[in-house]
Amino acid sequence: MTRKTLTDGAAPLCIGTVDIVPGTRHTVELPAAPLYTQAEISIPIHVVRGKREGPRLFVSAAIHGDEIVGVEIVRRVLRNPLLKRLKGTLLAVPVVNVYGYFSRTRYLPDRRDINRFFPGSPHGSMASRIAHLFFNEIVSNSTHGIDLHSGAVHRANLPHVRVSLDDDDAVRMARAFRVPVIMNANLRDGSLRQAVLDNDLPILVFEGGEALRFDEQAIRVGVRGVLSVMRDLGMLPHRPLPANAIEPMVAEGGRWVRAPESGTFVMKKELGDEVDAGEVIGSLVSPIDPDEIKVRATASGGIIGRTMLPLVYEGWACYSESVITKAGYFSDPIEAMLVHKRRWWRAMRGLADLSYQSREGSLDEAAQIISRLGFSRDVSISTMKRFALNPGYQMCYTLGTKGFHDLLEEFAGKISESEFHKRVLEGGEIPFYEAKKRLENIEGN
Numbered sequence: 168m169t170r171k172t173l174t175d176g177a178a179p180l181c182i183g184t185v186d187i188v189p190g191t192r193h194t195v196e197l198p199a200a201p202l203y204t205q206a207e208i209s210i211p212i213h214v215v216r217g218k219r220e221g222p223r224l225f226v227s228a229a230i231h232g233d234e235i236v237g238v239e240i241v242r243r244v245l246r247n248p249l250l251k252r253l254k255g256t257l258l259a260v261p262v263v264n265v266y267g268y269f270s271r272t273r274y275l276p277d278r279r280d281i282n283r284f285f286p287g288s289p290h291g292s293m294a295s296r297i298a299h300l301f302f303n304e305i306v307s308n309s310t311h312g313i314d315l316h317s318g319a320v321h322r323a324n325l326p327h328v329r330v331s332l333d334d335d336d337a338v339r340m341a342r343a344f345r346v347p348v349i350m351n352a353n354l355r356d357g358s359l360r361q362a363v364l365d366n367d368l369p370i371l372v373f374e375g376g377e378a379l380r381f382d383e384q385a386i387r388v389g390v391r392g393v394l395s396v397m398r399d400l401g402m403l404p405h406r407p408l409p410a411n412a413i414e415p416m417v418a419e420g421g422r423w424v425r426a427p428e429s430g431t432f433v434m435k436k437e438l439g440d441e442v443d444a445g446e447v448i449g450s451l452v453s454p455i456d457p458d459e460i461k462v463r464a465t466a467s468g469g470i471i472g473r474t475m476l477p478l479v480y481e482g483w484a485c486y487s488e489s490v491i492t493k494a495g496y497f498s499d500p501i502e503a504m505l506v507h508k509r510r511w512w513r514a515m516r517g518l519a520d521l522s523y524q525s526r527e528g529s530l531d532e533a534a535q536i537i538s539r540l541g542f543s544r545d546v547s548i549s550t551m552k553r554f555a556l557n558p559g560y561q562m563c564y565t566l567g568t569k570g571f572h573d574l575l576e577e578f579a580g581k582i583s584e585s586e587f588h589k590r591v592l593e594g595g596e597i598p599f600y601e602a603k604k605r606l607e608n609i610e611g612n
């Protein structure tokens with residue numbers, strides 16, 4: 168395969184309207200379509216040009232606006248003092264989809280995914296235009312590329328890289344990245360990777376962590392990976408691989424194991440675990456039915472992605488109310504009564520739902536429990552029907568409140584109450600067993 172041999176001589180490199188000469192560093196703002204309030208929008212590009220010749224590498228992140236792990240990876244790479252000794256040019260684009268980054272979503276305001284519109288067109292949709300801008304200014308000025316991604320919202324990925332296994336240069340970059348898994352991913356039409364391959368440029372896609380969250384491990388692996396690829400390309404001083412460097416698993420592809428039924432998924436394996444086909448990876452449970460449904464691996468391999476979304480993480484608000492009450496608020500009798508009334512309502516709704524869903528009681532009997540809260544028979548019946556659309560959900564508040572209290576009790580004396588709250592909130596919406604693991608790790612540090 169013949170590759171572009173674009174290297175940096177003394178000729179100026181022009182990004183946007185800025186000429187960048189060797190031995191300088193610039194931040195160029197590429198203008199994109201203004202918001203409909205007429206606020207100006209631009210895509211920031213950091214250009215670091217070494218004094219000496221070398222490859223031109225682009226590192227892009229947040230093509231999906233909510234995948235912020237890559238944004239932090241780019242920031243840390245740019246702060247690295249080794250860049251003073253750079254050969255060639257680093258074109259770093261921390262946020263390609265600036266619109267999605269503002270609004271914390273994967274997509275553009277027109278609900279399109281930029282990564283389906285490469286190489287784009289100057290006259291097309293918004294997605295197509297941004298793809299075109301990025302492609303023209305960045306990709307066509309590069310000899311190599313690294314595109315940083317994470318899992319979607321509530322989906323965590325084991326740090327891994329995706330390349331076309333047919334492309335030797337890309338596979339070499341993937342090995343240099345030093346991650347446990349290299350995956351051959353199917354090319355998607357319109358993806359940056361597809362377009363870059365058509366342009367005959369080796370590219371590697373990094374995946375790690377979860378959207379809208381900073382996963383420290385994924386960030387560190389990503390920073391180390393980018394710098395390590397730059398060393399391998401001769402852009403940074405060479406350093407031999409450490410003796411304990413692991414040999415990556417090379418995977419032909421990946422697929423999701425889907426839940427056979429609705430429920431709360433309790434994962435028994437961790438990201439990175441190897442499993443055999445048929446092995447149990449977790450189970451589906453419900454607050455109603457004591458039986459567990461086992462979920463099994465559909466193929467042998469390693470676990471590289473998982474859902475982080477449980478059902479039972481409601482209850483924080485109710486828990487907070489109890490903390491506030493304990494701290495001496497709601498001491499006024501009327502306020503105290505309202506707090507208790509709300510808690511009682513939650514409990515009774517849970518009880519009614521449980522009675523109906525477990526077939527202990529009929530719809531009528533369940534509605535009678537609701538009517539004890541002061542509702543008419545008709546309202547109670549229709550309330551029960553509404554609850555039935557989401558079986559078990561009413562119990563979440565009560566189970567959730569209890570869950571937080573149990574955790575707090577378990578860690579009492581080991582960490583302060585305020586530290587407990589901080590740590591639990593930092594974890595986001597994760598199941599209690601994951602929250603417990605987080606707390607255990609912090610305690611061990």
Ligand SMILES: [Zn+2]
Nearest residue numbers: 231234316317
């Ligand atoms: Zn992505």
